[in-house]
Structures are given as structure tokens and as C-alpha cells.
């Protein structure tokens with residue numbers, strides 16, 4: 552099955568607020584952009600991904616992500632993350648009416664295309680499916696097969712919410728790179744240990 556991915560991205564100046572207040576000042580905007588570029592580049596290299604739509608109100612991020620092959624959808628007014636994702640899914644279905652669609656967080660800098668492919672192949676067996684994040688509380692990917700509404704319920708304890716919504720939890724092992732979102736400095740260290748994409752690696756090296 553060919554997938555369209557919807558990747559949400561906050562304005563860079565507001566993103567990654569949990570990387571603030573650490574012992575050393577972190578360039579949060581630059582990190583958020585590096586994570587998004589590495590996430591989207593890896594997703595575009597996955598054999599079952601047809602295209603990646605990034606929903607963002609950030610012009611610089613939109614331009615840089617378009618330059619590596621994503622298409623961009625303007626942020627809908629006043630909605631927050633779930634509204635942005637639902638809007639992105641509608642834009643995908645306007646372009647590809649019978650498409651399978653999956654959301655993918657923009658903060659997965661260790662993402663490996665083969666692991667994403669395994670998760671999407673598993674998701675293809677269910678009307679809706681999701682993958683819990685590494686912490687076991689949130690969600691990094693929510694998928695809806697052709698003809699099924701995405702019905703995103705992200706933010707906070709979204710693993711539980713997605714399970715309660717009837718989406719099937721994907722319980723594959725060996726897909727850590729798809730689960731490892733980076734919210735904190737400890738998450739960043741774990742992602743660096745897994746192996747991150749080139750933009751995050753270069754930025755992390757310059758901070759070391």
C-alpha cells in the first residue's frame with residue numbers, strides 16, 4: 552500500500568519548549584528544524600511512502616522542507632495540533648481521494664526508513680492503527696486506511712486515547728527509531744545513541 556504522510560510542525564520559535572531551561576542553553580529553533588528535516592528526509596526514503604505533506608505556519612520551515620521534497624499545507628487558523636492534522640489529512644484526500652494516510656511527528660531525528668516501512672505495513676492490516684512513543688504515553692504515528700477518517704486525538708496521554716478510539720495499537724519490536732520522539736535533553740541523548748540523521752548530527756556535534 553502507498554502512504555501519504557502528514558507531518559505537523561509548530562512555528563520554530565515556539566517549538567521544543569521542553570528543551571528550554573536545561574543546564575546549557577539549546578538552540579531550540581535550529582534543533583526543531585534539524586529534527587523535522589531529518590524526519591521528513593527519512594520518511595521520503597521509505598519505499599511505501601508516496602508523499603509527505605507538512606502542515607505548518609512557519610514560512611522558513613515550509614521552504615526548507617519543500618526543498619527536500621515535501622509538499623506543504625498552510626496551518627488552519629486557531630486550531631492546535633489535532634486540527635492541523637485533520638486539515639492535513641483532508642488536503643491529502645483532496646489530492647488522493649483513496650489514499651492511506653498516516654501522521655508522523657516531526658521530532659523523530661533517528662527515524663530509519665526500513666523501520667517506518669515495517670510500521671506502515673503493519674498499519675495497512677487495520678482500518679486505523681497507531682504506534683506509541685518511546686515513553687509509552689504519547690503517539691508518534693496514527694494511520695488510517697483508504698476510506699477511513701483519521702480522527703486524531705494527540706496531546707498528553709494520546710496512547711490511551713487512540714486505543715480507546717478503536718485504533719489498533721501496533722506492537723512491533725525493533726521499531727525504536729519510529730517511537731523515539733525528542734522532547735527533552737535525555738530524549739536527545741537517546742536519539743543520538745540510536746543514530747540521527749545528518750542535520751541533527753551536525754548540529755549536535757557543534758553543541759558538544
Ligand SMILES: Nc1nc2c(ncn2[C@@H]2O[C@H](COP(=O)(O)OP(=O)(O)OP(=O)(O)O)[C@@H](O)[C@H]2O)c(=O)[nH]1
Pocket residue numbers: 559560561565566567568569570606607608626630631632635656657658734
Ligand atoms: N502544525 C502544527 N503542529 C503542531 C502543533 N502543536 C504541535 N505540533 C507538532 O506536533 C508534534 C508534537 O508536538 P509537541 O511535542 O506537542 O510540541 P513540540 O514543539 O515538539 O515540543 P514542546 O514545545 O516541548 O511541547 C511536533 O511535530 C510539533 O511540531 C500545532 O499547533 N500545529
Ligand SMILES: C=C(OP(=O)(O)O)C(=O)O
Pocket residue numbers: 632684688689690691704705706707708709710732734
Ligand atoms: C503530542 C504528543 O506528543 P509529545 O509527547 O511530543 O507531546 C502526543 O504524543 O500526543
